[in-house]
Structures are given as C-alpha cells and as structure tokens.
Amino acid sequence: MKKIEAIIRMEKFDEVKQALREVGYPGITKSPVEGHGKQKGLKEQFRGTTFEVEFPPKLKLEIVALDEDVSRILNAIMMSARTGEVGDGKIFVIPVDTVVRIRTGDKDQDAI
Numbered sequence: 001m002k003k004i005e006a007i008i009r010m011e012k013f014d015e016v017k018q019a020l021r022e023v024g025y026p027g028i029t030k031s032p033v034e035g036h037g038k039q040k041g042l043k044e045q046f047r048g049t050t051f052e053v054e055f056p057p058k059l060k061l062e063i064v065a066l067d068e069d070v071s072r073i074l075n076a077i078m079m080s081a082r083t084g085e086v087g088d089g090k091i092f093v094i095p096v097d098t099v100v101r102i103r104t105g106d107k108d109q110d111a112i
Contacts, residue, residue, distance in 0.1 A: 001096040007089040019080035029062040
C-alpha cells in the first residue's frame with residue numbers, strides 16, 4: 001500500500017476530484033496548505049499594484065491506495081492538475097505499513 005500526497009492549485013480541485021472518481025478512488029482527504037517550491041512565491045497584480053505572495057495557498061490531497069492502483073492515480077492527478085505553469089504542485093508517494101478502519105477493525109486492503 002502507498003500513501004499519495006498531492007499538493008495542487010486550489011482552483012484545480014474539482015477537476016482532480018472528478019479524475020480520481022473516474023479511476024475508482026473517490027476517497028480523499030483535503031487540507032488547505034501554504035507554501036512554495038523553487039519559485040519562492042508568486043507575483044500578482046491587483047488594481048494596478050504588483051505584490052508578492054510568499055506562501056501561495058494550495059491544497060494537499062491524501063489518498064491511501066493499493067500498490068497496483070498507484071500509477072493510475074498519479075496519472076489522473078497529473079493530467080487534471082497540470083496547467084503548464086510554475087506552481088502546479090508536487091506528488092509524493094510514501095509506503096504504508098498498516099491501515100485500520102476504526103469502525104470495524106478491518107485491516108490493510110480491507111480497510112481501504
């Protein structure tokens with residue numbers, strides 16, 4: 001099993017959510033986050049004034065998936081979240097040792 005953490009643009013969430021549903025993974029956790037990569041923030045204009053946003057708002061999506069589903073999920077996220085501009089985000093894939101569904105006590109594959 002793997003945990004997939006994707007940092008995406010906020011405005012791409014609905015597209016990513018739909019793409020994940022289409023590949024059979026509707027279960028996701030969404031958290032608002034702020035941060036930047038190598039670009040070190042964004043420059044934006046508002047009413048003729050340019051200002052820098054050091055930590056632009058993003059969303060972090062978390063999904064726990066079976067190993068055989070990871071590539072489909074990664075592809076769905078990449079295709080639906082990509083704008084081609086700096087700041088599209090990153091995806092991290094992390095090994096998961098154990099999953100337990102609290103309500104039933106189901107473990108691992110049965111708990112996903």
